Amino acid sequence: MSLKLGQITTVVISSSTIAKKVLKYQDQAFSTRFIPNAVQAHNHYKYSVAWLPVCPQWRTLKRILNTNIFSSNRLDANQHLRSQKVKELLAYCAKCSQEGKALDVGQVVFKTNLNLLSNTLFSKDLADPFSDSKLELNDVTSSIMTDAGKSNLVDFFPILEKFDPQEIMKKAQAVLAEIIGKGKPIEETNICKLPYLQFIIKETLRIHPQAPFLVPCKVEQDVELCNYIVPKGSMVLVNVWAIGRDSTFWKDPLVFKPDRFMSLEVDVRGKDFELIPFSAGRRICIGLSLALRMIPLMLGSILNSFN
Numbered sequence: 412m413s414l415k416l417g418q419i420t421t422v423v424i425s426s427s428t429i430a431k432k433v434l435k436y437q438d439q440a441f442s443t444r445f446i447p448n449a450v451q452a453h454n455h456y457k458y459s460v461a462w463l464p465v466c467p468q469w470r471t472l473k474r475i476l477n478t479n480i481f482s483s484n485r486l487d488a489n490q491h492l493r494s495q496k497v498k499e500l501l502a503y504c505a506k507c508s509q510e511g512k513a514l515d516v517g518q519v520v521f522k523t524n525l526n527l528l529s530n531t532l533f534s535k536d537l538a539d540p541f542s543d544s545k546l547e548l549n550d551v552t553s554s555i556m557t558d559a560g561k562s563n564l565v566d567f568f569p570i571l572e573k574f575d576p577q578e579i580m581k582k583a584q585a586v587l588a589e590i591i592g593k594g595k596p597i598e599e600t601n602i603c604k605l606p607y608l609q610f611i612i613k614e615t616l617r618i619h620p621q622a623p624f625l626v627p628c629k630v631e632q633d634v635e636l637c638n639y640i641v642p643k644g645s646m647v648l649v650n651v652w653a654i655g656r657d658s659t660f661w662k663d664p665l666v667f668k669p670d671r672f673m674s675l676e677v678d679v680r681g682k683d684f685e686l687i688p689f690s691a692g693r694r695i696c697i698g699l700s701l702a703l704r705m706i707p708l709m710l711g712s713i714l715n716s717f718n
C-alpha cells in the first residue's frame with residue numbers, strides 16, 4: 412500500500428512474503444533509517460547504532476555491543492545482577508500485598524525493566540521502582556516511562572475475544588510450580604525448561620508488537636520491489652501488527668492462544684517472517700537476546716508468586 416503522508420510517499424508492507432524481500436533479500440536497499448525531526452535535535456542520531464545508516468561506524472558499534480554486552484557469555488556472566496532486581500520486585504509486590512496496598516503493575520514492571528537494562532549495561536540502577544516519590548530521572552524520562560509502563564505486564568494477558576485469561580494463567584502457574592517450585596523466582600538458566608511461558612510471550616508479541624511498524628526506513632534510490640518502483644526518498648513501514656494478525660497464516664488470529672505454538676514451529680528471532688516483532692535481517696533488534704531473558708524472568712517470577 413502506498414500513502415502520501417504530507418510530502419512523504421509512504422509504502423506500507425503488510426505481508427510476510429514481501430517483508431521477507433524487504434528485510435532479507437533486498438535489505439541493503441531498505442536498511443537506512445527515516446530519521447524523524449524530533450530525533451535530530453541534538454545530533455545524537457549521528458552516533459547512535461539505532462539511527463546510523465549501514466556504514467563502518469554502525470558496524471563497529473554493533474560489533475562492540477555484540478561482543479561486550481549481548482553475547483551469551485557476557486549475559487551469562489552478569490545474570491546475577493538481573494536476578495537480584497527481580498527478587499527486589501517480588502519482595503516489593505509481597506509487601507504491597509501484605510499491607511493491602513494497590514500496586515501499579517505496569518509501572519513497577521517497567522521501572523524494573525529499566526533497572527535490568529541499566530544493571531546489564533552499567534552495573535547500576537537508574538530508577539527506584541519502589542519509591543512513591545518522583546523518579547530521580549528527569550521529567551521527560553519519567554513521562555515516557557509512565558506512558559510506556561501503562562501497557563506492560565497487562566499486555567501479556569490481553570483482553571480479546573473468546574479466551575479465558577484465568578485459564579492461561581493457571582496453566583502457566585501449574586507448569587512453573589512443577590518445574591521451578593511455587594513462589595520461587597525464575598533464574599535465566601530455567602527459561603529453556605519453560606516452553607509454555609515462552610508461548611505466552613510469543614503470543615503477546617504477535618498480537619501486541621512493541622514496534623508495530625518496526626523502525627521506518629528511507630530508500631535512497633528508486634528500488635524495484637515486486638514489479639513496483641518504490642521511489643527515492645520514500646518512507647517504508649513494515650506492518651508487523653497486520654502480519655501477526657494475518658488470517659491466511661494464523662488460525663483465529665484475534666484469539667490469544669499460546670497453545671497454538673505447541674504445533675507451530677515459529678520463532679521470534681527473525682527467521683520466520685510471519686512473526687517478526689524484533690524485525691529481521693541486518694537491522695534486527697540488537698537487544699533481542701537480552702529481551703528474551705528479561706521478559707520471561709519477570710513474567711515467570713511474578714506469575715509464580717502472585718495471582
Ligand code: HEM
Binds near residue numbers: 626691701702
Ligand atoms: C521486547 C523487547 C524489544 C522489542 C520488541 C524490540 C524491537 C526492536 C525493533 C522492531 C527494532 C527495529 C528493527 C528494524 O528497524 O528493522 C529494534 C532495534 C533495536 N533494538 Fe530492540 N527491541 C526490544 C528490546 C531491546 C533491548 C532490551 C535493547 C537493548 C538493550 C534493544 C536495542 C535495540 C537497538 C540498539 C536497535 C537498533 C539496531 C540497529 O538499528 O541496527 N532492543 N528493536
